[in-house]
Amino acid sequence: MHSRGMANGIQERIKKLIIDRRLPSGDPLPTETELMELLGVSRNSVREALKALQAMGIVEIRHGFGTYVGPMSMAPMIEGLTFRTVAGHYRGEDSLLELLELREAVETGLIARLAGRVPASDLAELESLVARMEDEAGTGAVHADTDRAFHATLYRGLDNTLLSEVLEAFWDAFHRVRTDLVAPGADPKVICRQHREILEAVRSGDAARAEDAVREHFGDIRGRLRRSA
Amino acid sequence: MHSRGMANGIQERIKKLIIDRRLPSGDPLPTETELMELLGVSRNSVREALKALQAMGIVEIRHGFGTYVGPMSMAPMIEGLTFRTVAGHYRGEDSLLELLELREAVETGLIARLAGRVPASDLAELESLVARMEDEAGTGAVHADTDRAFHATLYRGLDNTLLSEVLEAFWDAFHRVRTDLVAPGADPKVICRQHREILEAVRSGDAARAEDAVREHFGDIRGRLRRSA
DNA sequence: AGAGTCAGCTGCTCTAACCAACTGAGCTAG
């Protein structure tokens, strides 16, 4: 399967080193010089391997300080998804729409499992987020952060940090591409109404209603996306 | 946000080059020497940037042949997820279980949308896959490929290639870790029965039944996972 | 005691040379 080429093998050996030593995120790795002697390869090869691992989020490099085990976040996935979507968009594909539909499919599928099961504390937080949203809608446009926080808080109730990270990654990639490529142009009041409806539906425990609410929310974004294309 | 350091900047400039020239997957990139002159940096820096881009799947490097625009697949995500899960496992976390629950949450959410909407051609393919599964169950264990193909064919009906790739990526990551770390030990006959039930439920168009079938399938895997831990 | 400085670590970049994989043109043998 792997070990084609030396650099690739070096990556594997550094990964193995992290596994074998049970290093948690943030722990220091050997210096470049040490890895060089440890693996018996040149400094350059070590650096190329580390660069690749850094791109995958496995390793974190701090200039003048050292190399550390990375946060293992979904950041690299966001990076890759974003580029893939932007590149596709400029080649005339509906890649942004496809990304949105991915989010829609996953989130409408998950919301039913969530109806009536969101902890009271999260409901309160969602309430205050919608309130802030309405506040922002009065003065201008809704901040992207508020929308992000709403979705993140909503799916936190599923109690799976990996799932939450993946959903947030999808959100990030979508919004990064969206703000870069197409005009925003959303009616803030409509946005608020839709988010409030999602919140109320989830609070009431009506799964079907919640699904409809999420579907309408995404349908609205989808419509605006299609119109601007 | 970015452009801290030169290497990072080089990556961005190569990405920009792909975007600006509208290069599709498989198209050749300038050679290392050309990039060197084009970007005004040393060969070493070019190579480190390319290595990072390769790790993100944006670029594909073929020794002695050239550098090309990558397939933009989810392969890097699989790599990252796999490592994250393995590392977590060895540090005593339930990372594999979390990955399985991610799949379960997403797939049970999607299956309802799929009930009664799978094209006849896909149903036929699923039928033959289950048949092969039953065949394999008679002689020994069910091949992993068959299971993978079943899930891939099933969600193909959602008609979103990005979504399909993400689901396959989750499958790949899970199975790579699973086969590396824990004993397989699944009853082939039970596996077959569960897959057939999913197929029949989807064919009948009964969304609730389909959801139950998928949930039971994952519940079974989850149970075995818990027992072996 | 506090602020400034400097030595030493670290990673970053460059240059120059050679190794290894692949392609394709040209040669050779059948």
Place this chain on the structure above:
DNA sequence: CTAGCTCAGTTGGTTAGAGCAGCTGACTCT
């Protein structure tokens, strides 16, 4: 004439050594 081989040229892979740049912590001077 063609099938196969060889070899030169191109491209990426690896090594070596030198100097640059960011950060830390101890040391010094006020």
